[in-house]
Amino acid sequence: MVGGRARARPPRQLTRDPKAWPEQPSCDPGAEAVRQIARALAAVLRERDLSLRAAAVGSGVNRQAIADLLAGHSWPDVATVARLADFTGCLL
Template sequence: MVGGRARSTAPRDLAEDPQAWPHADLEGHVAAAVVQAIAATLAGELAARKLSQRALAALSGVNRQSINDLLAGTSWPDVATIALLESALGGPLWPTIR
């Protein structure tokens, strides 16, 4: 189970170049790579829909700061957060893992 010390480091800080988030190399960090993929997909959806973080917060019921932290890679989002965001956007954010 992921937790404890495994989540004490922000996902972006596991990248070779954290400044490149959400397109940084996260080799060997599967969970952080999933968060990165979710952040990249979410950023793309916001841009495509011309939707602000504040507007998405109102639509989804997810706190705006939580959305900001997810996009910035500074937090580990929980399943409820992802489910609410996916429901508000009407599509998946979670990537297919190969």
């Protein structure tokens, strides 16, 4: 894996209080980037009253992958973020 063991733990585990994800900032730059993406995506979905299923259909990204991103359980790849950004029309 690129970066060695840096992604051995999910992003939410790299915050002081994982239960406060995505509100709890992270000192790890990668986890902080994922946190900011999750916050932006969650806000767009909320504003547009879109379900995970609707986001999955519209973006072509698996529903569980979106749920894992929002929950801080996974490290999304660039293609996932790009598809979600294209679908929402927002910079994530």
